[in-house]
């Protein structure tokens with residue numbers, strides 16, 4: 001009867017009216033003020049509406065429905081079940097009191113429902129990307145056989161907003177490589193057929209400061225830098241223990257809880273320590289199956305507080321050794337170029353260090369993607385530490401050649417800026433990383449650049465390498481070079497030709 005309504009309020013108003021009068025009198029005598037007059041028919045209409053709409057919304061599981069029902073309970077219960085107007089001996093008291101407490105229980109249940117809804121939405125702040133994977137796979141077809149419409153920008157944006165990188169995808173149970181990570185067939189072609197007739201040179205640095213050995217080492221470095229642009233170094237002076245700790249620390253950074261790592265996620269290259277997935281995610285055509293943490297040292301040490309605590313000491317210790325090694329290589333490279341030992345140091349072309357520590361998660365479909373697209377490094381020189389899984393390949397005489405992991409070894413490779421200042425004498429050679437079913441693979445690339453404090457210092461071909469006054473490249477500075485390199489993204493083409501003189 002309470003749900004029937006007529007213009008005077010119907011039977012509901014007849015039951016409700018007297019009780020409401022008593023209730024308003026109570027309230028008036030308590031607060032000592034006149035309560036504004038409310039038409040009983042309006043009140044009944046309001047409570048029926050609240051109950052009706054609230055009930056329907058609640059069935060569909062919305063919090064708004066629960067709030068409306070709460071409001072209904074707050075108005076109707078104390079007025080309708082007015083046990084407090086009866087003596088506790090009277091039978092109405094018991095009946096009304098039972099009804100009142102039942103409604104209070106309902107009130108509590110509604111509060112509980114709202115609380116649960118809020119806590120669920122707080123625990124799931126981000127979209128689970130995995131829900132999308134079957135839509136985004138190019139092999140996926142609509143029911144009518146057509147390809148689903150693909151919105152790459154949206155997919156990439158949603159992925160970026162998870163702030164958890166490729167590892168986040170893997171952890172959420174993705175079993176297919178999402179489309180934005182799939183590379184075109186021509187860049188995947190012959191992924192698995194590495195050429196085994198060539199071998200990347202391995203150079204033993206033992207005795208580099210003894211004249212006799214030094215001559216030999218300098219010769220090997222010259223040959224490797226002119227033909228391969230790559231060589232592996234052994235007995236380079238960085239202890240195995242330091243290397244082992246470094247690999248373990250990178251693993252620990254990437255494998256710590258998402259919530260901690262997400263705090264450091266950033267696309268702002270001015271942020272000196274940051275976690276990111278594909279520096280060129282927003283400009284590249286195909287993303288790489290890897291996450292990275294970057295440390296931009298800029299001509300000096302970083303504030304220890306800016307390191308994530310899981311990897312602070314191992315990274316600092318590794319870099320201390322790499323600074324020493326840079327001095328050694330800088331002298332050897334200068335000599336290999338036929339310049340005085342301190343030449344490269346004097347022109348400050350390797351003064352800044354930028355360390356990027358990569359994590360390549362295991363991949364369910366490694367034949368569809370890459371750990372790193374074919375690229376050459378923009379640096380003057382890169383020193384790379386890789387774990388024992390393999391996957392790094394260098395392009396040599398038109399063939400992809402594996403750079404096999406060797407215990408305790410470090411890889412050195414000539415970067416674009418070195419090729420530019422040596423007028424093509426030393427080569428900045430293209431390399432890539434295959435994705436693997438076994439993982440994670442871990443690596444740390446330390447890029448040595450010209451001084452960051454002299455970002456606009458011009459660099460062009462050194463005069464000793466310019467015969468008949470024919471430089472191949474125009475002058476540039478590290479700021480310009482990097483801006484161009486980044487704007488292009490890793491698209492498989494070198495940035496160097498852009499700086500060629502006509």
Ligand SMILES: O=C(O)CCC(=O)C(=O)O
Pocket residue numbers: 356358372377384386392431433443444445
């Ligand atoms: O992870 C690797 O082995 C190579 C990484 C690389 O080429 C780079 O960071 O430029």
Ligand SMILES: [Fe+2]
Pocket residue numbers: 375376377431445
């Ligand atoms: Fe590289």
